Amino acid sequence: MRVFFFFLLSYMPYCLNAQDNLFNLLSKDKSPVYVSYLFKGTKIVNGQSVKLQAKDILQFNIQHRFGPLNSGAYNLYGLDFSQVRLSLEYGLYDWLTVGIGRSSSTKVIDANSKFRLKRQIVNGFPVSIVINSVICLKQIPSSNLLNSNSDGVYDNLSYTHQVLFARKITRNLSLQFTPTFIHYNLVEIQNKNNDRFSLGFGGRQKLTKRISLNTEFFYQLNEIVNKNVLSLGFDIETGGHVFQLHLSNSPHMIDTDFITNTVGDFLKGDIFFGFNISRVFSLN
Amino acid sequence: MNKILLILLINTQIQAQIFLGNSGNISFFSETPLENITAINDNVSAVFDASNNDLVFQLSISDFIFPNALMQEHFNENYLESDKYPNSTFSGTVTNLDNNNATVEGKLTIHGITNKITANGSFVNNGDFISIVAYLSVRLDDYNIKIPTILMYKIAENIKVNIDIKLKSNK
Numbered sequence: 001m002r003v004f005f006f007f008l009l010s011y012m013p014y015c016l017n018a019q020d021n022l023f024n025l026l027s028k029d030k031s032p033v034y035v036s037y038l039f040k041g042t043k044i045v046n047g048q049s050v051k052l053q054a055k056d057i058l059q060f061n062i063q064h065r066f067g068p069l070n071s072g073a074y075n076l077y078g079l080d081f082s083q084v085r086l087s088l089e090y091g092l093y094d095w096l097t098v099g100i101g102r103s104s105s106t107k108v109i110d111a112n113s114k115f116r117l118k119r120q121i122v123n124g125f126p127v128s129i130v131i132n133s134v135i136c137l138k139q140i141p142s143s144n145l146l147n148s149n150s151d152g153v154y155d156n157l158s159y160t161h162q163v164l165f166a167r168k169i170t171r172n173l174s175l176q177f178t179p180t181f182i183h184y185n186l187v188e189i190q191n192k193n194n195d196r197f198s199l200g201f202g203g204r205q206k207l208t209k210r211i212s213l214n215t216e217f218f219y220q221l222n223e224i225v226n227k228n229v230l231s232l233g234f235d236i237e238t239g240g241h242v243f244q245l246h247l248s249n250s251p252h253m254i255d256t257d258f259i260t261n262t263v264g265d266f267l268k269g270d271i272f273f274g275f276n277i278s279r280v281f282s283l284n
Numbered sequence: 285m286n287k288i289l290l291i292l293l294i295n296t297q298i299q300a301q302i303f304l305g306n307s308g309n310i311s312f313f314s315e316t317p318l319e320n321i322t323a324i325n326d327n328v329s330a331v332f333d334a335s336n337n338d339l340v341f342q343l344s345i346s347d348f349i350f351p352n353a354l355m356q357e358h359f360n361e362n363y364l365e366s367d368k369y370p371n372s373t374f375s376g377t378v379t380n381l382d383n384n385n386a387t388v389e390g391k392l393t394i395h396g397i398t399n400k401i402t403a404n405g406s407f408v409n410n411g412d413f414i415s416i417v418a419y420l421s422v423r424l425d426d427y428n429i430k431i432p433t434i435l436m437y438k439i440a441e442n443i444k445v446n447i448d449i450k451l452k453s454n455k
Contacts, residue, residue, distance in 0.1 A: 022302075054356075238434070239434070282354075
């Protein structure tokens with residue numbers, strides 16, 4: 001009898017919550033859990049977000065900007081003017097996206113690369129870090145090119161370099177900090193700097209599963225003529241498309257232009273309505 | 285004294301009857317006339333206790349790989365909410381083990397919701413290895429996974445799930 005009791009006791013651990021014990025036997029996964037989907041689009045409004053295209057994904061963007069809201073009823077509050085930027089973005093790797101685009105009114109061709117250095121990790125590394133580099137070529141009529149004594153194409157190049165730090169604070173809120181350096185090979189006005197420095201701040205607050213409110217602010221550090229750039233917008237996601245509707249005091253769509261060529265004042269009604277539409281194609 | 289030795293022997297025997305697997309495969313299919321969607325997870329872990337036929341599975345939702353990155357984003361962000369509910373688990377018991385065919389009964393947890401399920405499959409135990417292959421059907425509504433009306437024609441109401449895992453004896 002005593003032996004039987006001992007026998008029963010030795011069995012006890014196996015009878016208590018047998019299945020819970022089995023879960024404890026499962027090897028604990030030590031690999032880091034990355035925080036994903038900080039932003040819905042590759043742009044917050046005008047500026048780049050830390051989101052990159054996944055490998056083998058090609059995204060086609062159509063961006064529209066209308067005229068200023070304070071241009072009066074005769075211009076239907078800006079809707080009579082419109083400019084467009086068409087662009088393609090492609091994920092060469094999950095950590096490297098390249099893109100090209102062209103803006104209609106400023107006649108600028110741009111190419112950029114976004115390179116991810118670090119990803120935010122749950123209970124680990126606090127931010128995602130992405131480096132964005134843009135090279136812009138402003139087209140000029142070929143007759144001008146022949147007549148002037150300029151250095152040709154070289155004079156019309158400008159460069160943007162940004163480091164993007166972003167953190168998903170809660171599952172609905174992501175914030176981004178974007179120090180920016182822009183260099184123009186040639187500036188039109190004499191007392192303008194060839195080198196400009198700006199600080200960008202951006203954020204996304206999800207309102208529903210498919211709609212988010214985005215804001216973006218670029219503060220100019222060494223600028224005389226330029227205004228700070230404030231933009232507000234909504235991301236609306238429907239299946240393979242993302243629609244971004246927004247208001248900004250800059251009519252431009254490429255980093256070099258909107259950060260350093262914004263003359264409008266948001267508070268005086270120099271506000272431009274615009275939208276981005278993107279469509280992704282899987283090329284694998 | 286002999287009897288105590290015998291008991292100790294039995295206990296070690298029980299310890300040895302645990303089977304473990306860490307790289308099992310669970311895939312699912314959504315079939316509609318408009319679109320077929322497949323996703324595969326190769327990091328499924330499972331434990332089987334041969335002493336009482338208890339079986340548990342566990343997987344990480346974000347380990348499901350889709351052919352299209354956007355689908356994967358929607359799956360994690362909009363449907364399964366993997367940041368909120370990172371894992372899916374099953375805990376149950378193998379019943380009616382008969383000639384390599386088995387029925388499993390237990391509780392399946394997906395998207396934070398637990399339902400009782402029963403599944404049939406093949407269960408081959410050769411002493412050192414156990415190989416489990418099973419199929420089951422998961423109704424999205426049962427796990428509070430909401431599909432927006434405009435996508436209802438692209439995502440099936442019932443998702444077919446295939447399970448394929450090999451467990452190794454813990455000797």
